[in-house]
Amino acid sequence: xxxxxxxINGMFKDIGxxxxxxxxxxxxxxxxxxxxxxxxxxxxxxGPAVPKEERPEAYEWMVKIIQEVSNLPLCLxxxxxxxxxxxxxxxxxxxxxxxxxxxxxxxxxxxPMAVQYNASxxxxxxxxxxxxxxxxxxxxxxxxxxxxxxxxxxxTDELYIDPLILPCNVAQEHAPEVLEAIRMVKTLSNxxxxxxxxxxxxxxxxxxxxxxxxxxxAMAMAxxxxxxxxxxxxDDLVDVAATGQILLNKSIYADSYLKVFRQR
Amino acid sequence: MALTGLEIYxxxxxxxxxxxxxxxxxxxxxxxxxxxGSLDACPYVTNEAREALDSASAPPIxxxxxxxxxxxxxxxxxxxxxxxxxxxxxxxxxxxxxxSDEEVQAKLQEIEGLExxxxxxxxxxxxxxxxxxxxxxxxxxxxxxQVAAGTERSLLLLSDNADALKAALPGVxxxxxxxxxxxxxxxxxxxxxxxxxxxxxxxxxEGLDALAALVENAQKLGHKExxxxxxxxxxxxxxxxxxxxxxxxxxxKFRPFGYPVIAFTSKTEPLAExxxxxxxxxxxxxxxxxxxxxxxxxxxxxxxxxxLYTDPQKPIQVEPILHTVGEVNENSPxxxxxxxxxxxxxxxxxxxxxxxxxxxxxxxxxxxxVLTAYAAGKFEPEKIADILAKSGVGDKVNHRNLIxxxxxxxISGKLQEISGWKVIVxxxxxxxxxxxxxxx
Numbered sequence: 001x002x003x004x005x006x007x008i009n010g011m012f013k014d015i016g017x018x019x020x021x022x023x024x025x026x027x028x029x030x031x032x033x034x035x036x037x038x039x040x041x042x043x044x045x046x047g048p049a050v051p052k053e054e055r056p057e058a059y060e061w062m063v064k065i066i067q068e069v070s071n072l073p074l075c076l077x078x079x080x081x082x083x084x085x086x087x088x089x090x091x092x093x094x095x096x097x098x099x100x101x102x103x104x105x106x107x108x109x110x111x112p113m114a115v116q117y118n119a120s121x122x123x124x125x126x127x128x129x130x131x132x133x134x135x136x137x138x139x140x141x142x143x144x145x146x147x148x149x150x151x152x153x154x155x156t157d158e159l160y161i162d163p164l165i166l167p168c169n170v171a172q173e174h175a176p177e178v179l180e181a182i183r184m185v186k187t188l189s190n191x192x193x194x195x196x197x198x199x200x201x202x203x204x205x206x207x208x209x210x211x212x213x214x215x216x217x218a219m220a221m222a223x224x225x226x227x228x229x230x231x232x233x234x235d236d237l238v239d240v241a242a243t244g245q246i247l248l249n250k251s252i253y254a255d256s257y258l259k260v261f262r263q264r
Numbered sequence: 265m266a267l268t269g270l271e272i273y274x275x276x277x278x279x280x281x282x283x284x285x286x287x288x289x290x291x292x293x294x295x296x297x298x299x300x301g302s303l304d305a306c307p308y309v310t311n312e313a314r315e316a317l318d319s320a321s322a323p324p325i326x327x328x329x330x331x332x333x334x335x336x337x338x339x340x341x342x343x344x345x346x347x348x349x350x351x352x353x354x355x356x357x358x359x360x361x362x363x364s365d366e367e368v369q370a371k372l373q374e375i376e377g378l379e380x381x382x383x384x385x386x387x388x389x390x391x392x393x394x395x396x397x398x399x400x401x402x403x404x405x406x407x408x409x410q411v412a413a414g415t416e417r418s419l420l421l422l423s424d425n426a427d428a429l430k431a432a433l434p435g436v437x438x439x440x441x442x443x444x445x446x447x448x449x450x451x452x453x454x455x456x457x458x459x460x461x462x463x464x465x466x467x468x469x470e471g472l473d474a475l476a477a478l479v480e481n482a483q484k485l486g487h488k489e490x491x492x493x494x495x496x497x498x499x500x501x502x503x504x505x506x507x508x509x510x511x512x513x514x515x516x517k518f519r520p521f522g523y524p525v526i527a528f529t530s531k532t533e534p535l536a537e538x539x540x541x542x543x544x545x546x547x548x549x550x551x552x553x554x555x556x557x558x559x560x561x562x563x564x565x566x567x568x569x570x571x572l573y574t575d576p577q578k579p580i581q582v583e584p585i586l587h588t589v590g591e592v593n594e595n596s597p598x599x600x601x602x603x604x605x606x607x608x609x610x611x612x613x614x615x616x617x618x619x620x621x622x623x624x625x626x627x628x629x630x631x632x633x634v635l636t637a638y639a640a641g642k643f644e645p646e647k648i649a650d651i652l653a654k655s656g657v658g659d660k661v662n663h664r665n666l667i668x669x670x671x672x673x674x675i676s677g678k679l680q681e682i683s684g685w686k687v688i689v690x691x692x693x694x695x696x697x698x699x700x701x702x703x704x
Contacts, residue, residue, distance in 0.1 A: 136294075143269050143290050150270055187297050189270035190516070 001241045001250070002041065002227035004075050004096070005034030006200060008066070010047025019049040019058060024065040031070040038241070038262040039232035041096055042066060044087065045077035056086035063087045075122075075229070081109050088117040096120040098229070099162060102127050102141035111152035120158045121149075122196055125181065131164050133173065135180035138163045139188075142181070146188045157191040160227055165197050167204035168212060175202065175216065182223040194226035214240040221248060238262065267317065269297040271517075275313035276306065283307055324514045326523050327351075328464045328491055328550075330442040331418020334390055336491060336550035337524030342510060345576050352573040353544070354551040355565065356393040356420050361400075361407035368407060372414040374557050380566065384583040387566040391418030393553045394432075401431035408432040412439060420444065420553065422466075426453035437461040442551075444468065444526075445493055448478060455485045464489035466526055471495060472508055479520040490523045491551065497530040499540050503547055510548040524550030534561045545569050579631030580605040586655045587612070590621030594662040597622045597701070599690070600648060601669060602629040602637050614697035623657055634669045645675045649683035670696075 007030045010016045018026040031042055044066065050058040055078065063074060067090075075096040076087045084097055099122035100110040114121040123145035125131070125138040132138050142161045149159045163181035166174045178197070186192040197220060203212035214237045217228060221244035231237060242261035245251040254260055273293035284305040286292040295301035303309060303317060327338035335351045357375050359368060378389040394411050396404040405428075408421055412435070419441035421432050429443055430453075444466025446454035451467070458465035467482055467490050469475040475494050482490065494505035509525050512518035527549035531537040534556040544552050545568055556562065574580060584603040588596075589612060601611045603626040615622045627648055629637035637643040652658070652666070666685045668676060670692035680687040691700045 139294060140291050143273070143294050146270050147273060147290060150274075156270070184298070187268060188294075189268045192268070 001221060001225070001245050002194075002196075003039050003232050003238065003241060004041040004043050004196070004227060004229040005030075005037070005039035005072075005232035006043050006198075006229050007034055007231070007233070008042055008062070009045040009077070010049030011045075016047060016049035019046055019062075022061070024068075027062060027066055028069045031066045031072070034232040035070050035072055037232035037235070038238040039072060041075045041227075042070065042072050043075045043077050043098065043229050045098075046083070052080065055080045055083035059083040059087035060090055063090045067092050077229075081106075081113065084110075085113055085117075088113065088119060091117070091119075094118045094120070096122065096160070098122045099124050100145070102144045107145070107148045111148050111154055114158070115152055115154050120160060120194075121154060122160045122162050123148075123193075125161060125163050131166070131174075133177060135163075135177045135184060138177065138181040139184045142185055142193070143188055146193055149193070150189070155191070156189040156193050159193040160196040161185045161193045162196045162198065165199070165202045165216070167206070168202050168216075169204070169206045179219060179223045182220055182225055186224055195224060196227040196229065197225060199228040199230040210234055210236060213237055217241060218244055221245075267297060269293045272296050272317060275309070275316050277308040277310070279308055281308070322522070324517060324522055325510075326488070326490075328442075328489055328524050330440050330464050331391055331420075332416055332439075334418040334442075334551075336526075339510070339524075339548070339550075340514065342514060342548075344572060348575040348577065349573050351550065352569050353549055354390045354418070355541075355562075355569070356391040356418070356551060356553045357389060357557045358393045358395050358553055358555050359407070359411055360395050360397045361404045362397045363407070365410065368410055369414065371557065372411065375417070376415060378557070378559060378562050380559075380563055382563075382567065384585075385570060387563070387570060389417070389562065389566075391420060393420040393422055395553075396421075396423030396425060396428045396432075399425075401425065401428040404428040405431040405435065409435050412436045418442070420551075422553070424450065424468075426450045426457065429454060430457055433457060433461055433463070437463065442466065442491060444491070446478075446482060448474070451478060451482055452485065455482045455487050458489065459485065459487040462489075464491055466491045466493050467523075468493040469495055472505060472521075476518075476520040479523070483520075492521065492523050492525045493528075494525070497528060499530065499543060502527055502530075503543055506544065506548045526551040526553070528553045529555060534558065537561075538565050541565055542568055546572055581628075581631035582608045582626055584626050584628035584651070586657055587624045587626065588621070589615045589624060590619075592621045592623060592660070594660065596620070596661060597665065597667055597704075598657055598661065599624045599667045599697075600652075601626050602632060602634055602643065603627065604629065604631045604633045604637075607633045610694045611697070614694040618698045618701040620701050623660070625652065625655055625657065627651055635671055638672050638675075643672060643675070645679035645682050648675075648679055652683055652685065669694075 010019050014026045044062050046058050073093050073095050075098050076084045077098040078084050097114055097119050100106050101124045125141040149156050163178045165178045168175055182195045185195050199213055202216045203209040218240050242258050246253050246257050276289040278289050280288045284292050286295055325337045325339050328336045334354045341347045359371050380387040392411055394408050419439055421441050421443045423429055440463055442464050443458055445468035446465050447468050467479050469478040496502055509521045513521045527544040529537045529540050531540050537556050538561050541552050581603045582605050601607055608626050629642040664685045667688045667690040670690050673689040676687040676689050
């Protein structure tokens with residue numbers, strides 16, 4: 001189970017302020033803290049805190065100062081592909097691109113970039129029209145992304161399909177469809193694409209967010225989830241990820257498995 | 265093995281005409297991958313594509329049967345712990361056609377003697393590989409006939425000369441031997457000969473690229489019973505080739521390598537040769553041709569093969585008969601345990617360490633441990649008493665004391681009552697046996 005720490009995002013006030021003031025401290029603080037919590041990747045997203053035209057420069061800066069303190073690979077999160085490319089140029093180890101929808105013009109821009117920079121790529125099961133409701137139509141988009149990986153020469157297991165979970169308080173019917181989509185992704189190619197979720201979306205604006213997050217993580221892991229962009233400092237949540245690995249026979253059991261999981 | 269959506273999509277015409285009832289070829293591929301459609305719905309799919317999609321649903325490695333019950337291939341995993349290896353490596357001893365009649369007879373006699381009974385299992389050598397080295401088809405045919413008359417075991421006829429195979433095969437075709445080798449130079453003649461007599465044939469080429477190309481050419485002749493030989497004769501390269509063939513067949517469904525692989529040892533010194541063969545047994549060779557034929561050399565290889573091809577899901581068991589440790593006498597203590605190998609060998613090791621010659625009686629509990637067997641009703645006093653009586657150990661000792669595992673102390677009273685033996689409750693852990701015996 002690959003944990004992608006979600007915290008370095010301009011939507012959070014402290015990170016937004018840091019970006020506006022070019023203050024490296026909060027970003028470095030959260031890089032280390034998330035690594036300690038059990039993150040394997042760090043998501044890096046400026047959010048709207050930086051004006052569009054300054055984003056490439058901002059991503060370059062974020063990548064540099066985060067890599068000063070952390071050796072974790074980075075997941076560059078933006079809809080601005082020039083910004084992602086600017087960040088990719090400075091990665092010390094192969095990273096991840098977050099994300100590309102199943103739209104031809106964006107596919108043609110991003111897939112070659114992923115191949116060029118040896119990056120993994122998150123593909124969203126949606127197009128301009130939006131997010132389909134049922135699993136079947138999510139999978140049609142996933143298939144397009146897999147065919148694109150084949151076309152542009154990205155190894156299919158470097159493609160992470162995100163079937164897009166929505167808040168369960170307003171889009172409750174999506175949650176089981178997403179689980180089904182995760183199951184179906186494994187039939188698309190050999191080696192199969194990986195799967196990823198923006199886990200915290202499932203509990204937007206609900207009480208008991210932590211409980212909803214970790215329950216859904218366990219369910220999604222059983223369906224075959226490989227990675228999640230999530231709160232790496234929610235210890236109960238990371239415990240569920242570690243326990244899931246054991247119960248799915250992905251890690252060899254030891255009494256100290258919770259500790260071992262965090263050391264990897 | 266279901267096909268993936270991408271594999272199907274690549275075989276489709278990509279016209280997106282919608283005549284199949286789904287809007288795009290991609291969506292149609294998805295429907296096929298999830299078993300919701302039929303390829304017949306597409307009017308534009310080519311015959312090649314149809315065949316490719318059909319053959320891709322075949323098992324990853326074809327089962328090839330020959331001779332006296334030898335089965336090669338039909339394997340599904342790279343590591344035995346993932347499931348199990350199904351068909352133990354077929355071991356064949358080489359006989360060259362340059363040997364005199366007497367030498368061939370002597371060799372056959374030695375081969376016939378390669379049968380062992382060990383820990384309740386029977387091991388045999390599977391077959392004989394007659395190797396043409398004389399350059400004379402008549403000589404080869406003569407020796408093949410002599411070997412066939414001298415053994416019931418599976419036969420492999422080995423020559424790169426199609427004429428030699430043509431001379432030797434008809435006389436023994438009813439024995440369904442494996443023949444080889446079809447090479448770049450002679451493959452049409454050799455594969456057609458195999459097809460005519462309905463026997464499997466070895467396809468041999470130097471290296472994996474050449475081998476894949478030759479298999480595809482051989483398939484066009486309409487024969488499908490192949491065994492692969494990647495040509496190289498050095499251990500490291502053979503290991504690499506065996507691994508590539510198995511991995512490509514299973515992980516990538518690469519059809520040209522969807523056949524069992526035969527390996528030939530390169531070392532001439534027997535100990536080195538058996539070590540080399542051990543690597544091939546562990547690493548995916550479906551058949552091995554050996555030069556060594558001495559009992560002492562072959563036995564360890566057979567034991568290894570037996571071990572590697574056991575099912576890891578099934579508990580390994582020891583023979584449920586009376587075992588002895590050291591030079592036992594009429595005063596030797598008797599330990600009761602189960603026939604689960606982990607349990608038995610833990611006890612045996614500690615009994616050995618106690619330096620006191622002893623009897624150990626493993627009860628047949630279907631290979632389960634003491635507490636598991638006790639909980640499942642397989643370690644009952646009645647059963648133990650019965651086995652104890654049948655073992656005859658009572659006639660071998662002049663005492664009537666039994667030592668049982670400490671964890672099943674609860675059965676001691678009943679067992680004593682039924683068996684008439686005095687039941688001594690031993691330590692709970694076998695690690696306590698040494699100090700327990702000192703205190704006795």
